[in-house]
Amino acid sequence: GDSVTQMEGPVTLSEEAFLTINCTYTATGYPSLFWYVQYPGEGLQLLLKATKADDKGSNKGFEATYRKETTSFHLEKGSVQVSDSAVYFCALSDQGGGADGLTFGKGTHLIIQP
Amino acid sequence: GAGVSQTPSNKVTEKGKYVELRCDPISGHTALYWYRQSLGQGPEFLIYFQGTGAADDSGLPNDRFFAVRPEGSVSTLKIQRTERGDSAVYLCASSHRTGGNSYNEQFFGPGTRLTVL
Numbered sequence: 001g002d003s004v005t006q007m008e009g010p011v012t013l014s015e016e017a018f019l020t021i022n023c024t025y026t027a028t029g030y031p032s033l034f035w036y037v038q039y040p041g042e043g044l045q046l047l048l049k050a051t052k053a054d055d056k057g058s059n060k061g062f063e064a065t066y067r068k069e070t071t072s073f074h075l076e077k078g079s080v081q082v083s084d085s086a087v088y089f090c091a092l093s094d095q096g097g098g099a100d101g102l103t104f105g106k107g108t109h110l111i112i113q114p
Numbered sequence: 115g116a117g118v119s120q121t122p123s124n125k126v127t128e129k130g131k132y133v134e135l136r137c138d139p140i141s142g143h144t145a146l147y148w149y150r151q152s153l154g155q156g157p158e159f160l161i162y163f164q165g166t167g168a169a170d171d172s173g174l175p176n177d178r179f180f181a182v183r184p185e186g187s188v189s190t191l192k193i194q195r196t197e198r199g200d201s202a203v204y205l206c207a208s209s210h211r212t213g214g215n216s217y218n219e220q221f222f223g224p225g226t227r228l229t230v231l
Contacts, residue, residue, distance in 0.1 A: 043222045043223055043225065044157070044205070089156050101147055101149065101170070101173060102220065104157050104158070106156050107154075
């Protein structure tokens with residue numbers, strides 16, 4: 001079946017540091033890939049997505065590139081802010097492979113210190 | 115406009131009891147999904163509705179779990195004979211999905227936190 005593996009947290013960084021959160025996946029079909037974010041006290045929100053190989057998703061200074069050869073979708077940001085503190089989930093949609101729901105990783109708790 | 119809403123936000127029940135969790139999707143969204151998120155885990159897919167019918171219920175863990183969407187809008191997740199292991203946050207999402215393999219963004223509600231004592 002499909003699966004998503006992302007780096008364990010918590011990840012603690014200082015403000016303005018460079019961020020990478022690793023994500024790799026296995027899928028039956030050709031999935032679309034996503035990063036969702038959950039801010040404290042709020043629901044899951046889509047942060048960015050990529051639907052085919054070599055696509056780069058970007059939003060709010062975050063980027064991730066769909067790498068089919070390494071089955072990866074790592075999340076990066078050049079300079080993090082305290083307001084980026086949240087839980088980040090990597091996810092895939094494999095409707096072509098017969099899966100109707102999203103498959104999520106376990107989440108990475110990001111803590112940004114001033 | 116209004117997002118996905120879920121009620122109640124918190125539910126505490128005793129082992130063996132029956133519970134119902136409600137989801138109000140975004141108006142006009144034909145697709146509705148239920149997920150379960152246990153502590154320290156990502157959400158796990160339970161069931162997907164397209165309109166009134168359950169198009170995919172492969173994620174329901176056992177026959178104690180059931181969901182309905184009788185008018186193609188509001189959905190209710192029903193759990194019979196609750197067990198302590200059912201304690202989790204139950205998330206609902208909706209989308210414009212109309213079929214085929216193209217992805218339509220899922221919008222999530224805030225969840226219902228279920229605690230089974």
